[in-house]
Ligand SMILES: [Fe+2]
């Protein structure tokens with residue numbers, strides 16, 4: 401039981417950290433000052449979530465791992481995040497599309513997790529659901545502004561949606577690691593959430609005058625450690641200090 | 651404050667020069683009354699404030715770059731979150747300050763255009779590179795520390811919106827300073843490599859930090875009028891001395907050496923006397939030839955240019971919504 405729970409919590413933690421890190425790359429380079437603040441806000445929420453989750457993973461992993469050992473000392477193949485969150489920032493439309501797809505999934509997911517039979521996870525879910533509600537609102541508003549803005553912004557927003565669409569399927573996967581946890585009421589089954597997610601996305605895209613992409617091949621692998629080439633570069637930045645000065649406390 | 655006393659009053663013939671009104675204005679200032687946006691003010695006062703507040707706002711924004719450079723590489727999750735929150739605070743400071751400047755009849759767009767065109771100044775300190783993690787500690791400790799020294803008197807500045815912005819900002823800056831000092835303390839108590847990193851950062855940031863207070867009083871031409879208007883309450887040299895006196899004991903506590911062989915305590919005055927500042931370097935960096943001036947402006951211009959389509963889309967969308975709402979009425 402311990403090992404699946406550890407892996408499962410790591411998946412949640414890695415999603416939050418990798419996406420938070422991506423958002424933090426924007427800091428100081430946003431399209432408008434207010435957005436620098438908003439992007440940093442979302443990044444801080446996600447990094448905060450990852451810290452609570454790593455903390456808990458360290459506890460259930462029973463190997464004396466603290467949050468920094470888990471974040472800074474695992475290599476690409478040990479990371480368990482979905483491919484969507486490691487995709488590069490691209491332009492502002494790409495960042496908003498990625499954030500919207502993820503948040504529109506995590507909002508109902510955390511809502512369901514608030515009823516988890518694991519009190520630690522339920523507490524994290526309860527806090528996260530409020531944060532993610534804001535992320536959904538903020539990114540929906542931008543998707544609509546950009547989709548229904550200028551010709552250029554419409555083109556860019558549609559391109560972002562199309563580009564990231566093949567990475568959304570992985571959000572709804574559940575494998576053997578999770579099956580027992582779902583059975584025990586610890587984890588939420590993501591599969592039944594797909595309908596609600598599609599409805600949210602279709603609704604926003606429609607208001608944004610954007611086209612919902614046709615569902616074709618979906619990329620997969622991140623949750624078992626088979627990542628895109630992008631994650632290695634992200635970790636090279638993220639882990640640089642811990643790798644360059646092993647064992648030092650900061 | 652990140653204005654380095656470069657922003658003395660703008661000498662500009664006041665249109666409709668009115669000695670009687672000016673005397674009444676000065677009487678209000680002398681009585682420590684706050685001047686508010688709708689009050690009459692001499693044109694020189696307005697322009698001086700615009701320039702000073704704008705320089706301050708630009709410094710907050712450009713100042714996000716050297717530290718932002720380390721957010722993705724922060725050595726722990728706790729440090730990463732704290733640094734991101736700090737840089738976010740600086741963006742917030744920029745926002746309050748642009749808003750304070752806008753009460754003086756100038757738009758944020760105009761001010762930002764001046765920054766991007768290279769015609770507006772910002773603090774020279776941000777034209778130095780942040781090379782190691784210890785620089786993040788040093789910037790918090792010294793740069794935010796110097797900023798607080800400068801800014802606390804500004805909380806009593808005669809212009810209401812600026813004074814109120816400064817009260818909010820000062821609270822956050824002192825938090826940044828403590829956080830920076832705490833990073834330095836961790837390094838100073840760390841490995842030999844960490845101690846060396848801390849000393850190297852202090853070596854590089856010490857003199858530029860002293861330059862943050864602006865040119866010496868002997869060269870600061872406009873100080874008198876700013877003092878008379880209570881935009882400024884202490885001279886550059888007085889604030890610089892206050893900073894040195896506060897910082898030397900902190901460096902001793904850290905076990906770090908301030909890179910100034912002439913530094914010594916004067917028992918008579920109670921002050922720490924320090925060696926000569928290289929004012930040629932100061933003028934060179936202000937004039938554009940610091941190590942990072944071009945990188946900083948390039949980064950700001952690139953962000954502004956890359957964001958243009960986003961800002962245009964937001965405006966276009968808002969216009970569409972207004973049109974639809976009108977049509978529905
Ligand atoms: Fe600031």
Ligand SMILES: [Fe+2]
Nearest residue numbers: 740794823826
């Ligand atoms: Fe600060």
